[in-house]
Amino acid sequence: MADEVVLLDYWASPFGMRARIALREKGVKFEYREENLRDKSPLLLQMNPVHKKIPVLIHNGKPVCESMNVVQYIDEVWSNKNTILPSDPYQRAQARFWIDFIDTKVYEPADKIWFTTGEVQETAKKDFIEALKILEAELGDKPYFGGDNFGFVDIAMTGYYSWFQTFEKCANFSIEPECPTLMASAKRCFFLISLVSGQPLSQISPEEVQRPSSKDVKSLWPGFEAGWRTPQPRFHYHQATKPGSAKRCLQRKTVVDSVPGPDELFALAFKLRKEYGV
Amino acid sequence: MAEKEGKIKLLGCWASPFSRRVEMALKLKGIPYEYLEEALPNKSPLLLELNPIHKKVPVLVHNDKILPESHLILEYIDQTWSNNPILPQDPYEKAMARFWAKFIDEQILTVGFRSLVKAEKGREVAIEEAREKFAFLEKEVTGKDFFGGKTIGFVDMVAGSIIPFCLARLWEGMIIDVIPEDEFPELNRWIKNLKDIDCVRECIPHREKQIEHMMKVSERYKLA
Numbered sequence: 001m002a003d004e005v006v007l008l009d010y011w012a013s014p015f016g017m018r019a020r021i022a023l024r025e026k027g028v029k030f031e032y033r034e035e036n037l038r039d040k041s042p043l044l045l046q047m048n049p050v051h052k053k054i055p056v057l058i059h060n061g062k063p064v065c066e067s068m069n070v071v072q073y074i075d076e077v078w079s080n081k082n083t084i085l086p087s088d089p090y091q092r093a094q095a096r097f098w099i100d101f102i103d104t105k106v107y108e109p110a111d112k113i114w115f116t117t118g119e120v121q122e123t124a125k126k127d128f129i130e131a132l133k134i135l136e137a138e139l140g141d142k143p144y145f146g147g148d149n150f151g152f153v154d155i156a157m158t159g160y161y162s163w164f165q166t167f168e169k170c171a172n173f174s175i176e177p178e179c180p181t182l183m184a185s186a187k188r189c190f191f192l193i194s195l196v197s198g199q200p201l202s203q204i205s206p207e208e209v210q211r212p213s214s215k216d217v218k219s220l221w222p223g224f225e226a227g228w229r230t231p232q233p234r235f236h237y238h239q240a241t242k243p244g245s246a247k248r249c250l251q252r253k254t255v256v257d258s259v260p261g262p263d264e265l266f267a268l269a270f271k272l273r274k275e276y277g278v
Numbered sequence: 279m280a281e282k283e284g285k286i287k288l289l290g291c292w293a294s295p296f297s298r299r300v301e302m303a304l305k306l307k308g309i310p311y312e313y314l315e316e317a318l319p320n321k322s323p324l325l326l327e328l329n330p331i332h333k334k335v336p337v338l339v340h341n342d343k344i345l346p347e348s349h350l351i352l353e354y355i356d357q358t359w360s361n362n363p364i365l366p367q368d369p370y371e372k373a374m375a376r377f378w379a380k381f382i383d384e385q386i387l388t389v390g391f392r393s394l395v396k397a398e399k400g401r402e403v404a405i406e407e408a409r410e411k412f413a414f415l416e417k418e419v420t421g422k423d424f425f426g427g428k429t430i431g432f433v434d435m436v437a438g439s440i441i442p443f444c445l446a447r448l449w450e451g452m453i454i455d456v457i458p459e460d461e462f463p464e465l466n467r468w469i470k471n472l473k474d475i476d477c478v479r480e481c482i483p484h485r486e487k488q489i490e491h492m493m494k495v496s497e498r499y500k501l502a
Contacts, residue, residue: 050381050414064373066380076369089357090343093350100347101331134331 004259005030006058009262010037012268014159015067019055020258021155022071026078068099071155085152095152098138098145102156105131110160114170114269115278118218129178136182158255165262166269282358283348284341286311289320289325295439295493296348297336298481301436303352305477307359349379352432365431378418378425379436385411390445390456395496401454408456412465420464423471430475442469443482448492 007030009016022063035044035054047056049065057064057073064073075084085092099207109131112124135157139145143151164175164183176183272278286304288311290297299430304311316325316335328337329346338345338354356364366372391409397404415437419425425433441457446469449456459466472478483491 059370062370064370064377066377069373069376069380070378073369073373077374089354090345093354094344096350096353097347098349099347198459254478 003062004026004058006033007031008033008035008041008047008056008058009054010035012265013054016055016162017159017162017259018067018155019057019074021158021254022074022084024254024258025084025150025155026074027081027083028074068096068103068156070150071152075152083149084108084155086146095146098135098153099156101131102135102153102160105134106160110163110167113167114163115273117274117278121171125173128167129175132175132179132182136179139182141181158259162259162262163265166266169266170269170273182253204248283337287314287339288312289314289316289328289335289337289339291316291335292483293444293488293495294318294335295444296334297441298437298483299348299439300336300338300351300355301481302439302477303355303364305480306362306364306430307354307355308361309359313374325410329381349376349383349436352435356432360496362429364435366431375426375432378415378433381414382433382437386415386445387440390441391496392499394448394452394454394456395461395499400401405454405456409461411460412457416462416465419468422468424468430472430478434472434478438478439481441465442472443488444492447485447488448496451489451493452496 005023005028007016007019009019009032011034020032033041033043035041037054040052044054045052045054047058048054048065051065053065055065055067055070057070059073059077064070071084085095106128109124109126109128112120113128116124135145142148144150145157168174286309288297288300288304290300290313292298292315301313316326318335321333325335325337326333328339328344329335332346334346336346336351338351340354340358345354352364365375389404389411393406394401394404395486424430425437430438442502445456457465473482
């Protein structure tokens with residue numbers, strides 16, 4: 001029996017983007033249904049009665065809700081291709097830890113940055129950058145958060161990367177001087193063309209892709225050594241061993257196909273701010 | 279499997295439901311562990327070193343691996359020790375278990391404790407709002423011995439560490455009944471079933487001590 005896969009989603013949602021990317025990573029054919037969040041469909045209310053939120057993945061009639069639940073489900077069901085989560089229990093726990101961190105410490109200030117002003121916005125900016133710096137230290141000079149493979153945490157961050165330009169414009173600040181390596185990774189997503197269209201980048205040899213050397217990373221971010229880590233980092237991913245591999249986590253075709261352009265997102269944010277008198 | 283070998287240490291707090299549920303899982307699986315009590319609200323240098331980002335219990339240490347966050351710890355334990363499984367094998371059932379666990383730790387804890395204690399719109403309104411959320415759990419456990427089916431699982435440990443002990447004792451101290459038996463027969467039946475399980479019973483804090491503790495915590499929360 002052919003799988004019936006429907007995704008209830010909203011184009012601008014960073015959470016929806018995660019589900020889209022995961023489905024495309026696995027090559028799953030799915031029907032995308034756009035929800036009007038001001039007039040939610042009966043199907044959405046039926047499939048997610050508790051939260052009434054997108055994304056909802058409906059697989060052969062059964063709903064899976066919450067974006068990271070959806071991504072994990074996709075990884076477990078379509079397990080034959082492009083593994084998203086590591087198989088080692090400790091590494092999986094580490095990946096989930098960073099998701100929780102992103103969905104609280106990044107999400108909460110991010111949500112305030114584009115929709116508030118004044119002191120609330122200033123505090124949100126500060127908290128947001130602090131959280132990004134912790135993530136940047138975790139990323140280090142690895143190709144992906146998950147080491148050599150584009151994985152769970154990378155998928156989670158993609159949605160926020162798409163909103164970076166909007167945050168910067170709404171709150172009049174620049175992320176790059178604060179987090180250059182994270183920003184370099186985000187820029188690659190949207191402005192570089194993938195070298196081999198449609199092919200997972202893990203199949204490209206490291207030499208084909210430029211990467212900053214760890215020496216460059218340290219010169220880009222003087223605080224790199226000091227950072228937030230204790231002298232013996234205890235909760236971190238394994239260091240990448242492949243030399244020359246790049247921060248290409250968001251350069252993939254699956255991402256480019258799943259994520260709207262920054263200008264479209266800013267236009268939406270601008271419209272909503274005006275509507276609500278922010 | 280080599281990964282199962284080695285000492286387990288658990289940094290926890292007697293009154294923390296997040297810490298207690300980890301103990302339930304360790305006891306269910308028969309895993310010996312060394313327990314270190316954290317004298318909250320003061321945070322020890324050890325806690326700050328092991329969990330620098332969140333500074334919270336529980337923290338599990340297994341050989342050189344450090345795991346904070348109770349949900350992560352429970353899944354790690356389940357994947358490392360496969361006896362008496364906590365999570366279902368089926369991906370859909372697993373997704374549902376994760377969904378309900380998150381709902382309980384976010385929504386149920388909010389309406390059962392935070393909103394109730396602050397009661398910004400009055401206590402009756404807060405109780406009504408809490409009951410609307412509990413109704414989802416009532417439906418979910420209907421016709422089952424446990425949320426996990428015939429045996430306890432992930433959701434039972436998450437809900438079981440919070441509702442029957444932590445929240446129920448707070449409500450006792452506040453002299454309210456948020457989930458009366460006539461309105462929530464299934465949840466009350468589940469609570470009775472739960473108390474028959476050894477690994478749960480061994481993790482129940484002392485009743486009077488916990489009521490006193492919950493009243494102190496709620497006072498602190500009201501003033502915060």
